Amino acid sequence: MLAAISHQARHTLFEIQYGVHLTLGSVWAVFTDFRRRDVVEQMDILGAGSFGIVALTGLFAGMAMGLQFTVELSVYGAKDYLGKMVTVSIIRELGPVLTALMVAGRVCSGMASELGVMKVGRQVDALKVMGINPVAKLVMPRMLAVLIMLPVLTVLADAVAVVGGYFAGAVVGKLSWSTYWAAVDQGLTVQNLVGGVVKPVVFAWIIGAVGCTSGLLSEGGTRGVGRATTQAVVKASILILISNFIVGFVVLKMLGWA
């Protein structure tokens, strides 16, 4: 039992070490071996390909929140504040987290399986033999693409969710667009926007690092790749939820709100 725990702990430490190694290697590659075409290609695959599901997630999350808040705020005669409530909740918390979870499900698994297949199929070794740095060719473009695209996707999800909140408020609470928008405007403060932008950057690093690490450490043939893919999504999702609390706390502390 103890031996199993010790083995798992060592393996986890090794994974963390490898993730940091890939991150630093990617930073180095940005300055020494930048591959613009690969980055743009990954931005298209990872980012543009996620627009649909992220917009859909944002719309229905915003509508669900709008629905619940309208009912509760109406009890206190405060439904005019719906826009602010939805905006603050979405920008600070739900927008970044839901977007990151959706992208983790779609992109992290894709990264892990693609790199895993390349690893077990010896394509990564083939790259090394050709004198091509696998971190610069495979990892850096994916990490950079998700770092650029996740904040963009989060802003999109936030915007769609706020509009979704209005639909629910208008249908259930008979709220006018001008009243709703005036409240939204109150919620769009610099402090809220800062928190909403910092989180996606951290989540993007988690998605990129976990996806690439899981893929490049996978072994044991196709079964190993399948296992690595599943674990990548689970690990990334858990880390996103944990870091959401930590980053949220740090941001509030820095802004003097906690």
Next chain:
Amino acid sequence: MIRFEQVNFSYEDETQILHDVTLQIPNCSTLALLGASGSGKSTLFHVLLGLLKPQSGRVLVDDMDIVPLKERKLTEVRRRMGVVFQDGALFDSLTVGENVSFHMRECMDLSEEEMEARVQEGLDYVGLGHAMDMMPGELSGGMRRRVAVARAMAAFQPAIMLYDEPTSGLDPITADTICDLIRKVSTEECLTSIIITHRLKDAFKVADRVALFKDGRVYYEGTPESLMDSDDEYIQRFVA
């Protein structure tokens, strides 16, 4: 000339894979590495590529010990080697032509016309001139290996060719075709070649010398014919 001098390698869990391996492969000759699964052939292959670092011993490529080399220097050494991995290790998302031109596109400053000409020449050489626009998924096992040979040859003129079980999983006729291609490449280009194989027939067809591995040690080294003539019990069982 490739020389392994008393090479020892063990993994982190201290399982020793290679024990005092000493081998010499003269220029323009072909050595077949034979042995049962887990006998250390592939590990030696990875050591030669610099993908694994031995704990002791020297690996000399044209008198340069590659063991202490850093990645950048190793890359220069690797550029003199063409490698055909098991099953070809082709990039599945690229066409055959893109696979063959991959290294040129990534690392060389060639025009599209020059690249296309070199790719066509490489594919013609392995008898797959018609397959330029096909995807690896559409190729048979034998065709994949031939594309891998074209890829290894196309980018730079290698002095050393390494083949990791190039005939595994192939039917006897296709395997013979691959062996013929290996022989042709080695003799026409005067390459130093190492081939890992389980099939004795391949060794006879392509190799000047064979090295039989057992438990990480070179159990026997000599010509394929002398291997067959040996009355050693293990060798007899292996060749039977």
